[in-house]
Amino acid sequence: MSELLNSFASFLGDYVTYALIAMFLENTILTRALGTSTSLLIIRKRFSLGLFSLILTVITTLSAVIVYLINPLLNSLSFRYFITPLVFVLIISVVYVAVLLLTNFCFKKLKEKILPMVHLSAFNCAVLGALLLGSQGNMNFPSFLGFGLGTGLGFALATFLLSIAYERLYSDRVPRAFRGFPAMLLYIGILSLSFYGLIGHEISF
Numbered sequence: 001m002s003e004l005l006n007s008f009a010s011f012l013g014d015y016v017t018y019a020l021i022a023m024f025l026e027n028t029i030l031t032r033a034l035g036t037s038t039s040l041l042i043i044r045k046r047f048s049l050g051l052f053s054l055i056l057t058v059i060t061t062l063s064a065v066i067v068y069l070i071n072p073l074l075n076s077l078s079f080r081y082f083i084t085p086l087v088f089v090l091i092i093s094v095v096y097v098a099v100l101l102l103t104n105f106c107f108k109k110l111k112e113k114i115l116p117m118v119h120l121s122a123f124n125c126a127v128l129g130a131l132l133l134g135s136q137g138n139m140n141f142p143s144f145l146g147f148g149l150g151t152g153l154g155f156a157l158a159t160f161l162l163s164i165a166y167e168r169l170y171s172d173r174v175p176r177a178f179r180g181f182p183a184m185l186l187y188i189g190i191l192s193l194s195f196y197g198l199i200g201h202e203i204s205f
Helices: 003-023 034-045 049-075 080-106 113-123 125-136 141-169 182-198
Strands: none
Touching: 003 141, 003 182, 034 141, 034 182, 049 080, 049 125, 049 141, 080 113, 080 125, 113 141, 125 141, 141 182
């Protein structure tokens, strides 16, 4: 019984640790600039951030599980660096089709609202970037699972922080030359610097 509890505690610890790493230290938008354009599109189009984040998290988590299963096979290949991105794109495509089928069969009433978000979330460089980042380390299954979950939650966190400032950065109080997109880029840069500091980089002088 104690061994089972220890195994569960180890699983939970790895899972939570890598979820937090993906949310903050490896945030796809604020530390890697992956998925920034998609995030801004969600804000402008007034998509439901909660629903989009849920779909993105499902796709990243399912993709991460498949990558974990196939990663040992890729590591045994001498030319893995040449085919890994293509293999990951194929994995995302398979998950994309699976989510589409699930939506058509189980969520028919919400299909018109969900389908545009499925397209955006699946074919998003944040998903591919997360898989490439996760596959670089020697992570176990709960770590891969947590990294997939944390990537989706981290994307949601970054998009939420951008949506808070959206109205103010497009207001008449902002000078016309900076209003809108230029001001948003400056805001993203400031947020990125703060998140980048969490990684622990030291000043070189």
